[in-house]
Amino acid sequence: MNLFQIEVYKTFSRWRTYIAFGFLALIVILTEVVMKLSAREILERMMRSMQKDFLIFGNVLNGWFITAFIMNSLHLHIPFLITLVAGDIVSSEATSGTVRLLLVRPPSRSAVITAKYLATLFYTAAVVIFLGIMCIMLGLILFGSGDLIMNYATQFRIVFIPETEIPLRMFLAFTAAIWSMAVVASIAFLFSTLAENSIGPIIGTMAVVIVFFVIGNFPFDFFRALTPYLFTTHMNIWQRFLDTPIPWRQIMVSAAILALHCIVLFAIALIVYRRKDIKS
Amino acid sequence: MRRYLIPIIMLFLFTAGVVHAQENAARYLDTYVKKYVGLKDYSADVLIHYDITALKAPDRRAKVYYKSPDKVKFAAKGIFFFPKQGGYFNPAQFNTDNFEIKIIDHVIWNDRKAVRLQLLPKDITKSNQRFILTIDMGWHLIQAFETVTSEGRKIKAIIVYEKFGEFDLPTHIELQLEDPPAESGETKELIPFGQHTKQISGKVFITYANYKVNTGLKDEFFAEPNPELSQ
Numbered sequence: 001m002n003l004f005q006i007e008v009y010k011t012f013s014r015w016r017t018y019i020a021f022g023f024l025a026l027i028v029i030l031t032e033v034v035m036k037l038s039a040r041e042i043l044e045r046m047m048r049s050m051q052k053d054f055l056i057f058g059n060v061l062n063g064w065f066i067t068a069f070i071m072n073s074l075h076l077h078i079p080f081l082i083t084l085v086a087g088d089i090v091s092s093e094a095t096s097g098t099v100r101l102l103l104v105r106p107p108s109r110s111a112v113i114t115a116k117y118l119a120t121l122f123y124t125a126a127v128v129i130f131l132g133i134m135c136i137m138l139g140l141i142l143f144g145s146g147d148l149i150m151n152y153a154t155q156f157r158i159v160f161i162p163e164t165e166i167p168l169r170m171f172l173a174f175t176a177a178i179w180s181m182a183v184v185a186s187i188a189f190l191f192s193t194l195a196e197n198s199i200g201p202i203i204g205t206m207a208v209v210i211v212f213f214v215i216g217n218f219p220f221d222f223f224r225a226l227t228p229y230l231f232t233t234h235m236n237i238w239q240r241f242l243d244t245p246i247p248w249r250q251i252m253v254s255a256a257i258l259a260l261h262c263i264v265l266f267a268i269a270l271i272v273y274r275r276k277d278i279k280s
Numbered sequence: 281m282r283r284y285l286i287p288i289i290m291l292f293l294f295t296a297g298v299v300h301a302q303e304n305a306a307r308y309l310d311t312y313v314k315k316y317v318g319l320k321d322y323s324a325d326v327l328i329h330y331d332i333t334a335l336k337a338p339d340r341r342a343k344v345y346y347k348s349p350d351k352v353k354f355a356a357k358g359i360f361f362f363p364k365q366g367g368y369f370n371p372a373q374f375n376t377d378n379f380e381i382k383i384i385d386h387v388i389w390n391d392r393k394a395v396r397l398q399l400l401p402k403d404i405t406k407s408n409q410r411f412i413l414t415i416d417m418g419w420h421l422i423q424a425f426e427t428v429t430s431e432g433r434k435i436k437a438i439i440v441y442e443k444f445g446e447f448d449l450p451t452h453i454e455l456q457l458e459d460p461p462a463e464s465g466e467t468k469e470l471i472p473f474g475q476h477t478k479q480i481s482g483k484v485f486i487t488y489a490n491y492k493v494n495t496g497l498k499d500e501f502f503a504e505p506n507p508e509l510s511q
Binding site for chain 2: 149
């Protein structure tokens, strides 16, 4: 086994890792069952503005719509689940006293921290993929398939995506979601290299995410000017793949900004970890 | 006695004029309705194109089934949005008994003489709604249609016809959805924290083809759920 595989094995050997999967499974099942029971009410609320002028036929409340709906509702909560592991992966070695044992072995500190970072990204991807599979599978079973109607309520805009295009767009959307969650994982990872326990990195990361979200949504010119530079502004990159036409330029810019965040955060974590005093 | 005579004559002439105008107005609409008395039902293929900022949707195909006086049904592949007002042809909709009708003016529409009628529903539940029809006086066809809904939304339609058997039926309808105009000094709605104004405005282009007329569609057919269109 190489270092990365060892780190993945260690990560998935801890029960804490499965909190995210259990929580997501519970939320998805609950949401989809409730939506199935109150489908008419949801539809009326969603399509109220359109129904004034249009007769609407077809299966609007289908599995694809449910998937997009849950993703839209949960993309603010998933970061918390990511930090449970990402904030713990380095600091737990200090907490449990295994860090010295780990670092006296032949692999360099850089190799160790890189393996841990890759394992964090692997876990992040696993969480998002699990969410996607749960939403889509259960959604298609309970609600069937159909065209996707995306209701951008704050912009009062409805986007219609034909059924044939949806699987590819969903794949791209979930890939983009992994990309944006990688930034949250990177922040938690950096905090984890700085701390000796797991609570600090988890709370610290959530505080950063929440503060950035709040700043990004304040309706004042000062904060609006800052919005393009906040990583939270670009975290909804996944939604762009469910727009028509797909705003590729905007996606590229957001993807580049998120990637830059990941690189810088990992570079800082690497420097910090290489200089870390483990003797005291 | 003489001093009452002139007002009585004036009143008589005015009343007669009004009654005459009402009759004329109703006659234009009645001729149109009677022209389609023989149209019991039809089905047609529909292609709909949306040019609406708030609705980004590709062109959609469907099949429409109509039975006089007011039954309509659509078969569509996937999700399908169809305008509630003015999107499909229903000549029985403008039965003269249901409206107060008044002539607005005479106009030239596509180099032909036309009359513009204002229709106010007699049904008090629809009293906020009004229609303005532009009727070709020679062909007895509604060439344009305007309605203001109870919410103040204005919908305009321009209709192009072709002959199918003995009937002129629409082949193209251009619908324009307009927002209610804001009064001067009044904002349409308070927009908190940068949210956008709610509005659906734009155009919808509907093309009809492959009409089948008077095929004897049964009432039971319209009671069934809308079928999925196979393509």
